[in-house]
Every structure is written in C-alpha cells, then in structure tokens.
Amino acid sequence: MVKYIGSKRALLPWITGAIGVIHRQEPVRTVADLFSGTARVGHALKKQGFYVVSNDLMHYAHVLAQALVEADAREYGPERLEPVLRRLNALPPRAGWFTRAYCEQSRYFQPHNGARIEAIREGLEAEAQGDPLLRAVLLTSLMLAADRVDSTTGIQMAYLKQWAKRSYNDLRLEYPPLLPGLGRALRGDALEVAKGLEADLFYLDPPYNQHSYLGNYHVWETLTLWDRPQTYGVAHKRVDVQERKSAFNLRREAGEALQRLLGSIRARHLVVSFNDEGFFGAEAIEAMLRGWGYVHRLTRPHTRYVGARIGIYNPRGQKVGKVSHTENHEFLFVATHSRKVHEAVARSAGAAAG
Known part of the structure; x- marks a missing residue:
C-alpha cells in the first residue's frame, strides 16, 4: 500500500481483532468503510471474508478501493x-x-x-x-x-x-x-453515501484535523x-486543494458533520477510529456515540509519521520548527446495540491489557 498519514497498517490487527470479536457474537456479513483512504482496512476485511463497501471522496482513493476491494x-x-x-x-x-x-x-x-x-x-x-x-x-x-x-x-x-x-x-x-471475492467501491461524500447504505457494521476513520x-x-x-x-x-x-474542502477538516463544522453522519447510519454495530491530535477529545466522541446504546473505548500508543518526527524545515533546508512529540494515542470506539457484544469487547480488551 502507498505511504499514508493516518495509515492503519500498524493498527490493522487491533481493528480487525475488534471486528472479529463482534462477529463471533453476532455474525457480520457486510462492512461499510465510509472514509476508505488507501483501502488498507477494507482490503484486510475482505481478506477475512467480509463483503466490504468502501467509499471515499478522493478520486485516487476510489481507484485504490476499486482494485483492492471491488476487483476479483x-x-x-x-x-x-x-x-x-x-x-x-x-x-x-x-x-x-x-x-x-x-x-x-x-x-x-x-x-x-x-x-x-x-x-x-x-x-x-x-x-x-x-x-x-x-x-x-x-x-x-x-x-x-x-x-x-x-x-x-x-x-x-x-x-x-x-x-x-x-x-x-x-x-x-x-x-x-x-484478493479473490467480491466487494464494492463508491466515491462520494460520506454524509450523502451513508443515507443509502445498509450494513451489519460501519467502520469510520474520518479526517481528524484541518x-x-x-x-x-x-x-x-x-x-x-x-x-x-x-x-x-x-x-x-x-x-x-483550496476549494475542495470537507466539513470534517473545519473545526467549526466537524462536530455537526460527525453527528449528522452518526444519525444517518443504519447498522447494529459501529467502529470508529480517531486519535488525540483531532478536533475532539475521546469523551466528546463517546458522548456522540451514546445514542447507539453501548460504547467501549480502546486506546493504544502509536508512533507519529516520520515527517512529524524529523521536524519542520523551510525550502532552503533550514529547521524552522520543533518536534513537539513523537507519539500519539489512537482510539477505537466500539458502539453497539447489543449488550452481549459490548461485554465481549470489554472482556477482550481486559484480556489484552492483562
């Protein structure tokens, strides 16, 4: 896969593992990924046998999903x-x-x-x-x-x-x-696409800052x-780049956009990726998800991308900024209508921590 800021390469076992816990409690057949990016997560889920619907607004992301999720x-x-x-x-x-x-x-x-x-x-x-x-x-x-x-x-x-x-x-x-098997790749605004989709589980990895x-x-x-x-x-x-702006990249609009999106999703289970460099804190996201019934937050440290670790330089190669931190915390929120699923996710997280 191409190099990508926010890539879930190192976090794939964590994400697919959480979805696997859900699947073992209530079988999941279809997964919708509304912000597919490089299609890394959709590709991994297709490999595990799920039927995946990938969506993204970017043309390059749509092409990657066509190849890595839809093509057989x-x-x-x-x-x-x-x-x-x-x-x-x-x-x-x-x-x-x-x-x-x-x-x-x-x-x-x-x-x-x-x-x-x-x-x-x-x-x-x-x-x-x-x-x-x-x-x-x-x-x-x-x-x-x-x-x-x-x-x-x-x-x-x-x-x-x-x-x-x-x-x-x-x-x-x-x-x-x-990969062998079927899938589907869409290109559109997640806020609009979600209205016409039904799946057993939605995975959301929205843009998290400006x-x-x-x-x-x-x-x-x-x-x-x-x-x-x-x-x-x-x-x-x-x-x-100056004109094609997403509401999720605008601090004043991102909260309302996420709430609208959550309100339009039709599924029993929802998995949301976010991190501590985003517009919202973990508590704020949990509050948005409470309408789903049961919410469990998983957290783990994650090394920032290499550009953030080496510092900021001007076009002449002079260092003009300091490295503030080299690690952030990734959050994975599992929201579900099923108490059985919620308890299984909590047990799994406890076992992993122990």
Missing part, C-alpha cells in the same frame, strides 16, 4: 495482468508536463521516473479497453510503483531537500495485492485524474 482476483489474475504490465514496463520514457511539474519544478520523483510515469499513464488507458476495474488495477499498480521511488516523508505537502535513496531506483510495475487528504496526496489525485491541473506554491499543489 479470479477475474484479474496474474495470468491476465502480467502480459499487460510487461508491455507497459517496456514503454519508452515520455517526459512532459508531469515530469516538469513534479520532478523538475518540484522534486517528488527523479526525472527519469517521472518520464516513465508519464509513458505508462498514457499507455494504460488503451490497455484498459474501457474496463473500469482493469483501469483501476493498472492505476493502482502505477501508484504503488511510484510510491516505491518517491522522495517524500510520506505526505505530498513537501518533498525532501536531498533525493531519497529509493528515488534512484527504476520505477517498475508489479501485480498489485488483489489537514485535507487532497492537500496531503495531491500528486496521487493528479495521477488518477490526469487533468494537467493548475498548481501553486513550492509544493505544486492542485489549485482545487
């Missing part, structure tokens, strides 16, 4: 994909607008890889032959390949002053980690849309 590896297996990937890998480099913007005027990738990204991105549309899931699988392979040779600390608000060692490697497409995922991962959005956007600033962000 039995239909898009290596025997079908490998010849396509070989043809795309063999395309001659093609330096153009992407290479100028993201490799020369900024430094997210070395120019030799930028030219390969451009050639592959242009070529994969013809290879997809109008199949949206095949297109998503190829785009996902390209994003994963680009992520392996980037020169950032994991977010695209900035890039490293000196080229990262991995950026010298040659970009190469590989078969992405597709930093938008579009601003943090604007290069992936551009790579997906391939729309030659107007950009601004040293980071060459898309100008629509």
